[in-house]
Amino acid sequence: MFDVYTLAAQLVGGVILILLANAVSIKSRDVPKTFQRILSALIDFIQTIFGSKQNDQQGIPLTRAQVTAAFPEGTWQRNAYEDYKAVLLDEELVFPCVYATKGFKSDDQLYLFIDSDDLSDIRHIRTIAKGLSIYLPQARQLGPNTSLVLLAKQNEVNSRTVEEYNTLFWELLNGLAKLDEKPWPSDTPRDIDTDRWCFCFGGEQFFTVIQTPAHQVRRTRYAPGVTMVMQPKWIFDILFSTDAKRAGALAKVRALLAKYDPIPLSPEMKNYGDEGSRESKQYYLLDENVPAPCPYERLSDSEVIAP
Numbered sequence: 462m463f464d465v466y467t468l469a470a471q472l473v474g475g476v477i478l479i480l481l482a483n484a485v486s487i488k489s490r491d492v493p494k495t496f497q498r499i500l501s502a503l504i505d506f507i508q509t510i511f512g513s514k515q516n517d518q519q520g521i522p523l524t525r526a527q528v529t530a531a532f533p534e535g536t537w538q539r540n541a542y543e544d545y546k547a548v549l550l551d552e553e554l555v556f557p558c559v560y561a562t563k564g565f566k567s568d569d570q571l572y573l574f575i576d577s578d579d580l581s582d583i584r585h586i587r588t589i590a591k592g593l594s595i596y597l598p599q600a601r602q603l604g605p606n607t608s609l610v611l612l613a614k615q616n617e618v619n620s621r622t623v624e625e626y627n628t629l630f631w632e633l634l635n636g637l638a639k640l641d642e643k644p645w646p647s648d649t650p651r652d653i654d655t656d657r658w659c660f661c662f663g664g665e666q667f668f669t670v671i672q673t674p675a676h677q678v679r680r681t682r683y684a685p686g687v688t689m690v691m692q693p694k695w696i697f698d699i700l701f702s703t704d705a706k707r708a709g710a711l712a713k714v715r716a717l718l719a720k721y722d723p724i725p726l727s728p729e730m731k732n733y734g735d736e737g738s739r740e741s742k743q744y745y746l747l748d749e750n751v752p753a754p755c756p757y758e759r760l761s762d763s764e765v766i767a768p
Contacts, residue, residue, distance in 0.1 A: 520591035522571035522609060538574045541612040541686050548684070557681055557717035558670075560700060560710075561690065564606030571596055571609055578613045578621065578673075578687040580629040586636035590662075593691070594642070597663045605699045608692040615686035619674040626673040626687070627745050627753045634669075637662055638760035651759045656738045659694065660760075666694040669744045678724050678748040694733075725750060 523531065532538040549562045556562055564570045573592040575585040589611060596609045621629075638645075643664040645651060650658050660667045669691050672684035701707035718726055727746050731738035742752045 520573070520588040520595070522573055522592050522596045524571060525565075525568055528572050537576075537614045538612070541574065541615060541688075542572065544615075544685050545610065545612060545688060554721065555717055557714050557721050559713065559717070560606050561608070564604070564608055567604050567606060569604030569607040571603070571607075573609065573611045574613075575611065576614045578616060578626075578629075580613075580626075580633035580687065580689075581636070583636065586633060586640065589633070590637055590640040593637070593662050597665055597693070600693055601695075605696055607696060608690050611687075611689040611691070613687035616674065621673075621675055623673065623675045623748050624753075626671070626675055627747070628756060630671050630689075630745050631756050634660055635757060635760050638762070639764045641763045642765050644763075644766065653741050653755055653757060653759055654739065656734055656736060656740075659733065659740045660744070668692045668694055668697070668740070671745055676748055678722075679746055680722050681718065682746050682748075724748070 528538070528542050532542070546565065549556055549565045561570075571592075573589060575582075575588055577585070579585065592609060592611075600607050600609075641662050643662075646661050646664060646666065649661055649666060652658060660669055669689065670682075671690075672682050672688040674683070674685055674687070676683040701710060715726060727743075727750055729739065729742040729746070729752055731743075733740050739752075741755055745753045747753050
């Protein structure tokens, strides 16, 4: 049935937006800058309430405040965000990656949302490529625990296996490589099966971790909906600036892992660059201590950079 109240609210909201926009555009000295900032914030709030910004969030990384403003309680985006938040802030069962928790608390992280768990969907690949391109220029100003967090809509019934999600994950990385507008860094090999390879996008190296609803044994890799965290690797140069800091951090994380996961630490968790290490095998861990297969010898070349 036609909802006259909704229509009226939208019309009123539109009029208010026009009036406020005109007020913000005033350059007169009679309008203090603080008042203009207040009006701008109010416009943002009204746009969110009336839904005019909902369709513009695709591919735009959001802060915590922007997530809660854009997605009311009960929306699938808010549910995915709240589940992610609850894991990081659980004080009884402490999540082993303490730097993820620090990043959340200090608001260093930004968030992206996709409406299904099919990571091979070209819509999602484009969304994430756009999000990374927006995230990277501001990443160093966000803080030393920054990362881009991808949250997917949760399935009512999960039918994919751990192995199927692994395939989708690699299809996503390959799709991102095709859309990369910057050359692959010259100091990072293209061949995946080497101890110096890591995923790169936008000219930056990344460490990537993924959680899925199919994981049941390795709890650190379980989430109700697909969750993917992409960390620029320069953050490790800050966090582990000395050998002592690195050793202390690894010892703390591994002690927490022993309490959190009912499965022993994966033997693939080695230091980047060490002989025999493969960072590609750390991104996606199975529910057993065998390496997840990688379907690529190397990721595709960019299709958007002129040869």
